Amino acid sequence: MxxxxxxxxxxxxxxxxxxxxxxxxxxxxxxxxxxxxxxCNGYQKTLAEIVNGALFESDNDEMVIVREIELYSLCEHHLLPFIGKAHVAYIPTGKVLGLSKVARIVDMYARRLQIQENLTRQIAEAIQQVTGAAGVAVVIEAQHMCMMMRGVEKQNSVMSTSVMLGAFRESQNTRSEFLQLIGRK
Incomplete structure (x- = not known):
């Protein structure tokens, strides 16, 4: 300490x-x-350490989704928590990522001073970098204490952010399937 x-x-x-x-x-x-x-222990971690070789050969080329990954982060503007859930999907191209690694990637970036918009992009780009996926989608829904405890004091507001890469950005059908599977149509 x-x-x-x-x-x-x-x-x-x-x-x-x-x-x-x-x-x-x-x-x-x-x-x-x-x-x-x-x-803030995410600063002491790297993507290579998190993945730790847990990338496995697979013929699967269908969407892989990990839903409702709880996350806890600190707003970089007020140092107050924001708490929510991440939904992460990717379309493999010969390799799949160990299931727990998706959650660990979310945690690594969430455990840094953040804004939700950047956090969403960092997770998507990390999954893309590690897997070489045909597409990656990340949606985060979170409540921000900086908006609930101070300022406008809105207790029921939820911020949603999304980043769509590759097939999720290029294909409305792929994006719609993802959003439907996470219950956000």
Whole structure:
């Protein structure tokens, strides 16, 4: 754990008018620093480490979908969480990716300071890069605490973003099949 980060959290407590020497806050700077390091651990991972050779020969050339992958990220503008689900699909061209690797790729990019639009694109491009797929589609639906807890305070708003690459972008039928299979027609 980073001592400078711990010290910064002490300064934040002072900045909001709290006493970091108060019993309930004695270890808060250390815990907050440790939590932030965990929430941003995607910076310590690489795509090669995540995939770790889990790419397997396959004759399958039909759509592969992993739905409702929960994700937790931090808004890069306010450092507040956004929480949601990713739906990821790809059309293999001779190789399929180990199932857990799709979720791990989502986590790697989500565990960085983000905006949802960029997160969606990063996941799609990573899946494309790793698999060489004929097409990749990613839809993310998330609720943003920066919009719920502050600002406009809209509790029921959900942001949806999508990135369609290759066959998903070029073929309305392929895109429609994906959206129907994830229940978003």
């Amino acid at each position: 980073s001592e400078p980060m711990t010290q910064h959290y002490r300064e934040i407590l002072l900045g909001v008018g709290e006493n970091p020497a108060r019993e309930g806050l004695l270890d808060t700077p250390k815990r907050a620093a440790k939590a932030m390091q965990f929430l």
